[in-house]
Amino acid sequence: MESSSALPVPIEQFGTLTSPARRLRQMYGEGRYEEVLELAGEYLWIMEAFGDWQSARAIVQSHSYALTELGRYTEAEFMSRDLIRRSVSRVGRAKANADMADVMSRMGRLEEGLHQLAAAMTALESCPRNAWYYAAMSSVAEAARWAELYELADTATNAEPNLDSIDPTRRVIRDLQRAEALLEWGLRLDHVGRFEEAGVRFRDVITLTRPWLDPDADPDSQLGSDQAMLGALLACGLAKTGQAEEALRLAASVIPDLHADSRHFDARLAHLAYGVALRSLGKYEKAARELIAAEQLCALAGAARHRLIFQYELALIAAESAPSEATRHLLSAVRAHAQQLWRLRLDRVAMLRQARRRVQLEADHATADTAAQTDPLTRLANRRGFDRRMAAVATDARAVTDQMCLLLVDVDNFKHINDNFSHAVGDDVLREIGHILRTECRASDLPARFGGDEFGVFLATDLTTATRIAARMRTSIRDHDWHKTALGLRVTVSMGLASLLPGMTGEQLFATADEHLYTAKRAGRDRLAA
Numbered sequence: 001m002e003s004s005s006a007l008p009v010p011i012e013q014f015g016t017l018t019s020p021a022r023r024l025r026q027m028y029g030e031g032r033y034e035e036v037l038e039l040a041g042e043y044l045w046i047m048e049a050f051g052d053w054q055s056a057r058a059i060v061q062s063h064s065y066a067l068t069e070l071g072r073y074t075e076a077e078f079m080s081r082d083l084i085r086r087s088v089s090r091v092g093r094a095k096a097n098a099d100m101a102d103v104m105s106r107m108g109r110l111e112e113g114l115h116q117l118a119a120a121m122t123a124l125e126s127c128p129r130n131a132w133y134y135a136a137m138s139s140v141a142e143a144a145r146w147a148e149l150y151e152l153a154d155t156a157t158n159a160e161p162n163l164d165s166i167d168p169t170r171r172v173i174r175d176l177q178r179a180e181a182l183l184e185w186g187l188r189l190d191h192v193g194r195f196e197e198a199g200v201r202f203r204d205v206i207t208l209t210r211p212w213l214d215p216d217a218d219p220d221s222q223l224g225s226d227q228a229m230l231g232a233l234l235a236c237g238l239a240k241t242g243q244a245e246e247a248l249r250l251a252a253s254v255i256p257d258l259h260a261d262s263r264h265f266d267a268r269l270a271h272l273a274y275g276v277a278l279r280s281l282g283k284y285e286k287a288a289r290e291l292i293a294a295e296q297l298c299a300l301a302g303a304a305r306h307r308l309i310f311q312y313e314l315a316l317i318a319a320e321s322a323p324s325e326a327t328r329h330l331l332s333a334v335r336a337h338a339q340q341l342w343r344l345r346l347d348r349v350a351m352l353r354q355a356r357r358r359v360q361l362e363a364d365h366a367t368a369d370t371a372a373q374t375d376p377l378t379r380l381a382n383r384r385g386f387d388r389r390m391a392a393v394a395t396d397a398r399a400v401t402d403q404m405c406l407l408l409v410d411v412d413n414f415k416h417i418n419d420n421f422s423h424a425v426g427d428d429v430l431r432e433i434g435h436i437l438r439t440e441c442r443a444s445d446l447p448a449r450f451g452g453d454e455f456g457v458f459l460a461t462d463l464t465t466a467t468r469i470a471a472r473m474r475t476s477i478r479d480h481d482w483h484k485t486a487l488g489l490r491v492t493v494s495m496g497l498a499s500l501l502p503g504m505t506g507e508q509l510f511a512t513a514d515e516h517l518y519t520a521k522r523a524g525r526d527r528l529a530a
Contacts (some may be wrong), residue, residue, distance in 0.1 A: 020046065021058040028062045028097035031263065036066040036111035036212040057086045065101060073107045076431040088443055091132045094123035098139035105146040110348065111355075117143050120356035122363060134159065134170065139461050141177060146432055148305065149352060150185035154178060172212060176226055177234045179208040183269070186240065187309050188345075191338035198240075228257040229266050233274035244277040249276065252500040267437055268297040268310075274311060284321035288314060305341055312338060377427060378434025386456055391507035404500045405466035406513045409437070409473075412492045414453040421486045428485050433493070440473045454511075463499040470497050474528055492526035 020043040027036050040063035048054035064079035080100040087093035097120035104113030121142055127133050139154035155179035178314040186201030209230045231254035239247035251274040258267035275290030295310035317333040373385030383390070393404075411417070411433065418426040432452065437447040437457060445459040457473075459466040474495055482489040497518025500509050520529040 018055060021055040021062070024059055024062040028066055031069075031261065033066040033069050036062055037070075038068070039167050052140070053086070053088075055243070057083065057092070060086060061096075061099075064103075068099075068103055068106070073083060077107070089132075090123050091127045091136050094120040094127065095125070095132075095136035095139045098143045099135060102139065102146055103142035105143060110147060111351065113143065113147060114348070114355045115359070117147070117149075118352060118359040121358045122356060122470050131170070134174075138177065140172070141181065146182065147179045147279055147352075148188075149349060149350060150181055150188075151349070152352070153181040154185070157181065172226055172230075172379040175208045175212065176230060176233070179205045179230075179237075182208070183233055183236055183390070184309075187307070188338070188342065190240070191312050191335065192342045193335070195479045202237045202240040205233055206241070209234040209237065209428035228254040228261070229263070229269075232258065232266065232270040232273065236269055236276070239273040239276040239280070242274070242416065244280045247273050247277040266295050268294040268306075271297065272310065272313070278321070279317050288317050308334070308338060308341065352456055365368045367466075375434070375449045378431055378449045380434045380438060381446055383448075385446075386448035386450040389448070389458055390506040390510060393500065393504075393509060403460070403462040405459045405461065405463055406498050406500070406509050407459060407466065407470050407508075408496045408513045409433075409455040409457065410494050410517060410521070411453040412521075414487075417489070417491070421489060425486045425489065428481075429491055432480065432485065433491070436476050436480065437473060440469060463497070463530065466497060466499070467528070469530050470495055470530070474526070478526060493529040494520040494525045496520055497528060 020039075024043060025039060027039075040059055044056055044063075047053070047059060060079060060083045064076050064083055067073075067076035067079060078099070080096060080103055084093060084096040084100065087096050093294045097116045099157045101113040101116035101120065104110070104116060117140065120136065120143075121331055124133065124136055124140070125166040127136070134418050137156045141153045143148070144153035144156060157174055168516075174342045182201045182203050186198040186205070189195075189198035189201065210232050213227070213234060231250050235247045235251040235254070238244075238250065251270045255267060255270045255274070256272055258264070271290045271294035273292065278284075278287035278290060291310050295307055295314075298310060300307045312334050315327075315331040330446075373388065375382040377527055405431060411429065414426065430449070434447070434449060434457065437455060441447050441457065442460075446458040448456050448458075450456050457470075459469060461469070474493055477494050480491070482491050494517060496513045496515065496519065498509055498512035499518060504512075516529040520527045523529070
């Protein structure tokens with residue numbers, strides 16, 4: 001099964017082992033989707049074995065895109081969810097949400113898709129405008145086009161006016177993607193009788209694509225297989241604006257190339273341009289043949305609205321070549337169908353606005369919930385956040401199957417610090433210890449202050465690694481320049497570490513770590529017991 005060449009722009013964010021991830025990305029760009037699927041699992045295992053999570057995410061992304069292009073949407077949905085789980089940055093998660101929206105729109109699950117799209121757009125509002133932002137907006141544009149949100153698709157593809165200076169190699173992808181969305185938008189406007197607005201979109205398609213095909217264009221431009229697709233889009237724009245002869249020549253030149261590259265779904269546009277140009281010249285029989293071929297190619301993939309484009313043009317041919325009451329009724333029926341789909345499209349625009357409001361409310365609720373679980377002094381999780389994570393130990397299947405340790409930390413002789421240096425200094429000590437714990441933790445860990453001078457850290461790792469992390473925390477606290485806080489101040493901590501074992505409850509994990517903590521205190525403090 002084929003799909004559109006106006007593909008989302010990938011985020012080129014690879015880790016240490018870049019070669020496998022880049023190879024998959026190249027194969028995907030060349031349309032070798034089956035080969036991507038064959039190698040993705042093997043490459044992912046290698047990346048994870050070496051701990052190269054960035055390259056692993058890039059491989060999952062290529063795997064998801066290949067499944068989408070092959071029409072294996074259920075599997076693509078599973079991979080998209082995996083990618084959301086793996087995303088560590090706001091922009092990466094937003095891109096994954098948009099890719100998920102694309103898959104769900106293709107599956108007909110529009111309400112879920114619009115929610116994912118709204119989540120992506122909300123997250124991107126606070127992201128810096130850089131190449132990663134543009135890549136995420138490219139995914140937003142593709143998802144929007146499949147949901148027939150053409151206004152959003154056009155805005156998203158043109159979201160970064162300074163793209164030329166950020167990443168000039170992506171310009172052709174942006175222009176190609178935007179041109180395809182504008183063409184479909186124009187065709188749909190044509191169906192509902194808004195001819196002037198349709199003409200504006202068709203002329204925009206010509207403006208976007210013609211410079212890339214100019215013989216005097218930048219000789220360093222590497223269009224590759226995109227050149228034929230650009231030609232098909234330009235030919236459509238020319239045919240719909242009455243420039244039939246040029247459209248015929250251009251369409252005829254790119255049709256063989258598109259079929260030779262097995263880009264049959266993309267070839268539908270070249271056949272469309274050829275058929276529309278022939279119809280405008282009065283060559284109705286040949287035009288019908290081209291449009292029937294385009295409709296058959298469209299049956300390989302795409303939504304119902306894609307086939308409507310060719311059915312509408314065939315109805316026009318019938319009405320012009322053999323005017324009768326029957327052909328007039330046929331054209332009227334096709335136009336009525338187009339009007340109904342257009343009304344549904346407008347409803348979808350309203351649904352997206354509602355989805356964005358829901359996402360914003362969810363974000364506000366999450367912010368309030370986070371604030372309720374945050375210690376105002378140290379900015380770590382508070383007792384409520386600590387207890388919630390502890391309660392999850394017994395019920396969270398992931399906590400049971402994955403390795404996890406609990407580290408308890410007590411400040412040695414904290415009452416002495418308060419009594420001899422003041423409570424203000426004591427607060428500064430707690431604040432600085434919180435900062436050190438947070439700095440030494442990873443994204444998967446949870447540091448918390450659950451008592452006066454009592455801290456706890458959930459470490460998502462094995463006991464050996466957790467011991468190394470805890471030792472580093474203890475040394476960082478002991479060697480910190482406390483004289484800046486108060487002259488003569490010295491701060492140390494005692495630590496108790498326990499590993500979550502199969503069948504262990506949260507209470508048992510805490511009791512084991514607490515027992516080790518008191519072992520450290522009895523042994524003279526400023527030490528770790530595990």
